[in-house]
Amino acid sequence: MDDANPHPRISADPKIMVDKPCIRGTRIPVYVILEYMPDGASFRHLQDAFPAICDDDIRAAIEYAADAVRMPPVAAE
Numbered sequence: 001m002d003d004a005n006p007h008p009r010i011s012a013d014p015k016i017m018v019d020k021p022c023i024r025g026t027r028i029p030v031y032v033i034l035e036y037m038p039d040g041a042s043f044r045h046l047q048d049a050f051p052a053i054c055d056d057d058i059r060a061a062i063e064y065a066a067d068a069v070r071m072p073p074v075a076a077e
Helices: 030-039 044-047 054-069
Strands: none
Touching: 030 044, 030 054, 044 054
Protein backbone atom coordinates (compact mmCIF):
# COMPACT_ATOMS: atom_id res chain seq x y z
CA MET A 1 0.00 0.00 0.00
CA ASP A 2 1.32 3.43 -0.96
CA ASP A 3 1.34 5.77 2.07
CA ALA A 4 0.79 8.78 -0.21
CA ASN A 5 -2.28 7.12 -1.71
CA PRO A 6 -3.63 4.39 0.57
CA HIS A 7 -6.45 3.62 -1.90
CA PRO A 8 -4.94 3.49 -5.39
CA ARG A 9 -7.98 1.67 -6.83
CA ILE A 10 -10.28 4.51 -5.73
CA SER A 11 -10.34 7.95 -7.33
CA ALA A 12 -12.39 11.10 -7.00
CA ASP A 13 -12.61 13.64 -9.80
CA PRO A 14 -14.96 16.64 -9.84
CA LYS A 15 -15.65 15.93 -13.52
CA ILE A 16 -16.69 12.31 -12.84
CA MET A 17 -19.71 11.52 -10.69
CA VAL A 18 -19.50 14.95 -9.03
CA ASP A 19 -16.29 14.04 -7.17
CA LYS A 20 -17.78 10.93 -5.52
CA PRO A 21 -15.13 8.28 -4.81
CA CYS A 22 -15.29 5.73 -7.64
CA ILE A 23 -13.52 2.58 -8.70
CA ARG A 24 -10.56 4.00 -10.66
CA GLY A 25 -11.15 4.06 -14.40
CA THR A 26 -14.93 3.65 -14.03
CA ARG A 27 -17.96 5.70 -13.16
CA ILE A 28 -18.94 3.21 -10.44
CA PRO A 29 -19.11 4.99 -7.07
CA VAL A 30 -17.97 3.22 -3.92
CA TYR A 31 -21.41 3.78 -2.38
CA VAL A 32 -23.08 1.79 -5.16
CA ILE A 33 -20.89 -1.22 -4.39
CA LEU A 34 -21.73 -0.87 -0.69
CA GLU A 35 -25.47 -0.63 -1.36
CA TYR A 36 -25.39 -4.18 -2.72
CA MET A 37 -23.78 -5.61 0.43
CA PRO A 38 -26.74 -5.63 2.88
CA ASP A 39 -28.69 -7.83 0.47
CA GLY A 40 -25.89 -10.39 0.55
CA ALA A 41 -24.55 -9.75 -2.93
CA SER A 42 -21.56 -11.93 -3.72
CA PHE A 43 -18.49 -10.67 -5.52
CA ARG A 44 -19.73 -12.67 -8.52
CA HIS A 45 -23.09 -10.87 -8.43
CA LEU A 46 -21.34 -7.50 -8.28
CA GLN A 47 -19.12 -8.46 -11.22
CA ASP A 48 -22.17 -9.56 -13.19
CA ALA A 49 -23.81 -6.20 -12.46
CA PHE A 50 -20.59 -4.26 -13.12
CA PRO A 51 -18.37 -6.17 -15.57
CA ALA A 52 -15.67 -3.48 -15.42
CA ILE A 53 -14.70 -4.39 -11.83
CA CYS A 54 -12.77 -7.27 -10.29
CA ASP A 55 -12.51 -8.77 -6.80
CA ASP A 56 -9.69 -6.40 -5.87
CA ASP A 57 -11.86 -3.40 -6.83
CA ILE A 58 -14.67 -4.61 -4.57
CA ARG A 59 -12.25 -5.16 -1.69
CA ALA A 60 -10.80 -1.69 -2.31
CA ALA A 61 -14.28 -0.12 -2.11
CA ILE A 62 -14.96 -1.84 1.22
CA GLU A 63 -11.56 -0.84 2.62
CA TYR A 64 -12.05 2.76 1.45
CA ALA A 65 -15.44 2.93 3.16
CA ALA A 66 -14.03 1.49 6.38
CA ASP A 67 -11.28 4.10 6.39
CA ALA A 68 -13.76 6.87 5.59
CA VAL A 69 -15.87 6.16 8.67
CA ARG A 70 -12.95 5.44 10.97
CA MET A 71 -12.66 8.80 12.67
CA PRO A 72 -10.64 9.92 15.67
CA PRO A 73 -12.63 10.69 18.80
CA VAL A 74 -13.98 14.21 19.01
CA ALA A 75 -12.74 16.09 22.07
CA ALA A 76 -15.41 17.50 24.35
CA GLU A 77 -15.46 21.26 24.56
